[in-house]
Amino acid sequence: METYTVTAVHLNTQAESSLLIEADEAETTDDITLNTQIDGAFLSANNYGYFAAFQELRDKLLEKGYGIKCVGSKLNAVQSPMASATYKVYEAVLGKQAKQVGLICLYDYADISEFPNTARQNEFFEKWISSLSK
Numbered sequence: 001m002e003t004y005t006v007t008a009v010h011l012n013t014q015a016e017s018s019l020l021i022e023a024d025e026a027e028t029t030d031d032i033t034l035n036t037q038i039d040g041a042f043l044s045a046n047n048y049g050y051f052a053a054f055q056e057l058r059d060k061l062l063e064k065g066y067g068i069k070c071v072g073s074k075l076n077a078v079q080s081p082m083a084s085a086t087y088k089v090y091e092a093v094l095g096k097q098a099k100q101v102g103l104i105c106l107y108d109y110a111d112i113s114e115f116p117n118t119a120r121q122n123e124f125f126e127k128w129i130s131s132l133s134k
Contacts, residue, residue, distance in 0.1 A: 004021045009068070009115070031048050041064060051079035070110055071104055088104065090103060
């Protein structure tokens with residue numbers, strides 16, 4: 001079991017606090033399981049892919065009124081299917097192919113003020129993929 005500390009932001013008040021995320025990184029099951037607690041609520045996400053599990057947990061936090069200031073929360077965070085068992089993502093740039101040297105930890109701090117949900121990240125991903133064939 002791994003633990004990661006990220007900065008949570010209350011979306012209404014902009015108050016920041018530390019948030020602990022516990023990660024069972026396919027140690028006890030074939031899936032990635034992420035857990036956290038905020039405002040007395042226990043939140044959990046489970047998926048075969050690491051980034052997909054992160055996105056599910058992040059969306060649950062957004063529903064509770066919290067964003068998290070980390071690379072995985074950025075609109076342009078994408079993950080290669082080959083890296084789906086890891087917490088590594090790319091910060092995609094339209095028109096540019098992602099390179100392995102650009103892999104970074106999705107929990108790394110990012111000074112962001114916009115917190116997109118999974119649907120918005122997926123829209124960006126499709127736009128990015130389309131930009132590579134031009």
